[in-house]
Amino acid sequence: MESGTLPKSIDPERAAGQGLVVQGGLDPAPLARLRELVAGDTGPISVRLVFGRDEQGRGLMQGHAEASLPLLCQRCTDVFPFAVHTEWRLVFARSEADERELAEKGIDVCYHSGPLDVADVVEEELILALPMAPRHPGDCEPIARPVAGTHPFAELAGLLKRPRRDI
Numbered sequence: 001m002e003s004g005t006l007p008k009s010i011d012p013e014r015a016a017g018q019g020l021v022v023q024g025g026l027d028p029a030p031l032a033r034l035r036e037l038v039a040g041d042t043g044p045i046s047v048r049l050v051f052g053r054d055e056q057g058r059g060l061m062q063g064h065a066e067a068s069l070p071l072l073c074q075r076c077t078d079v080f081p082f083a084v085h086t087e088w089r090l091v092f093a094r095s096e097a098d099e100r101e102l103a104e105k106g107i108d109v110c111y112h113s114g115p116l117d118v119a120d121v122v123e124e125e126l127i128l129a130l131p132m133a134p135r136h137p138g139d140c141e142p143i144a145r146p147v148a149g150t151h152p153f154a155e156l157a158g159l160l161k162r163p164r165r166d167i
């Protein structure tokens with residue numbers, strides 16, 4: 001069963017039983033946590049979710065999301081479009097004990113009853129996929145930093161140092 005639009009929420013147990021496949025664009029505007037981490041407007045996020053079952057019959061979701069996110073380069077402090085592609089496999093545990101057991105094996109697992117908020121899941125996965133210190137993929141000019149002691153341009157660099165803004 002395949003559907004062309006992305007639903008807001010999904011019942012994971014039903015979706016697993018149906019082998020549901022959904023794909024579509026997710027509007028990034030309501031994703032407040034993600035918005036705090038990016039340096040401008042994000043285009044639509046392309047998402048694909050495939051539901052099924054693991055060997056023991058538990059429900060699982062395999063997800064894929066990609067987007068171009070504006071990030072602040074930590075080397076030159078300019079904003080650049082970071083192409084993020086992320087994939088995940090999340091197993092739905094049957095109980096809290098089941099969840100603990102799977103987590104100990106290093107399996108991404110959640111114990112969840114009721115519908116799954118699609119935007120929440122995708123936002124979480126995109127945040128996990130963001131680099132800790134984003135940098136332009138190619139070369140860029142590092143901002144001048146004052147170097148203690150012997151650097152000949154230390155003083156100049158100090159004069160050129162721009163105040164940092166907290167964003």
Ligand SMILES: [Zn+2]
Pocket residue numbers: 073074075076077078135136139140141
């Ligand atoms: Zn840069």
